[in-house]
Amino acid sequence: MTAEAYPLQWPTGRARTERWRREPAPFDVTFARARDDIVREVELLTGTRHYGDAYVVISTNTALARDGLPLAGQRQPDDPGVAVYFTYKKRQMSFACDRWTKIEDNMRAISKTIEALRSIARWGTGDMLEAAFTGFEALPAPGAVRAWWEVLGVARHATKDEITQAYRRAAMDAHPDRGGSHDRMAELTRARDEGMRDK
The missing domain is CATH 1.10.287.110 (DnaJ domain)
Structure with missing residues (x-):
């Protein structure tokens, strides 16, 4: 995994939401719950359960806990963006969201997106899942040099x-x-x- 959890490493080539366009989200979720839901959804999607391993990176502008995940109870940073990196079928994936004003809401949006993609696979349309995932393949991390x-x-x-x-x-x-x-x-x-x- 090449992305760092702190500070935020936004996926190269992905557009950012202008600060004035960000809005309060319709979610009612705590920071810890939103963070843990991302980990759970990635585990369910990939079948990976390696606690404490770097199989998923949640990149934000908040301090990290000992396990390398964003620490709850921090002040909201100026940039509430969240980028999630993980490996799916040997391909690096990245999901990113900065539409909402709070980090926990952006994390919630990402976990809901992964959950929705998992439902595609559950209903027997795996080819559609593969097609959907092509847009989430991670580009090189910021500063990475291509061969x-x-x-x-x-x-x-x-x-x-x-x-x-x-x-x-x-x-x-x-x-x-x-x-x-x-x-x-x-x-x-x-x-x-x-x-x-x-x-």
Whole structure:
């Protein structure tokens, strides 16, 4: 599991709710109950019961208890977002919510979402569950660096010529002068340089 429980590590590429759009939730749940419900729902979904193990990470801006889960009884932070990371059928999954004004309500929304997805499997439509889960596959954690061959979209054993060609094709779209971004261009350049060093 690559995500950290504290501070909040929001999944890369997931939109955030603007602060002024957050609202009180319709839930009536305590912090501890909401946190424990997430753990329970993940256990039921994955069939994993490893207490004290890092099979699920609940990432928030609240202090952690000894077991690595968010500690109840803390002041609400300015950012009430919650991101949950776990492994399902050897795939890293992430669920995130920051729609509500309280952390416990965002945790509740995530546990209810997982519960709803579990019901899809219960009613014999597992293929729909697999399709639904493709949108929750975790992207790399913030700050994580992808392998050079993934960035360039080539095989790991690509030749220098293939690396150069892939870089040039990708750079045409990624260059800031053509509507791309400096970050994407820097990522491509790093990947090309690493690939060339590997060869």
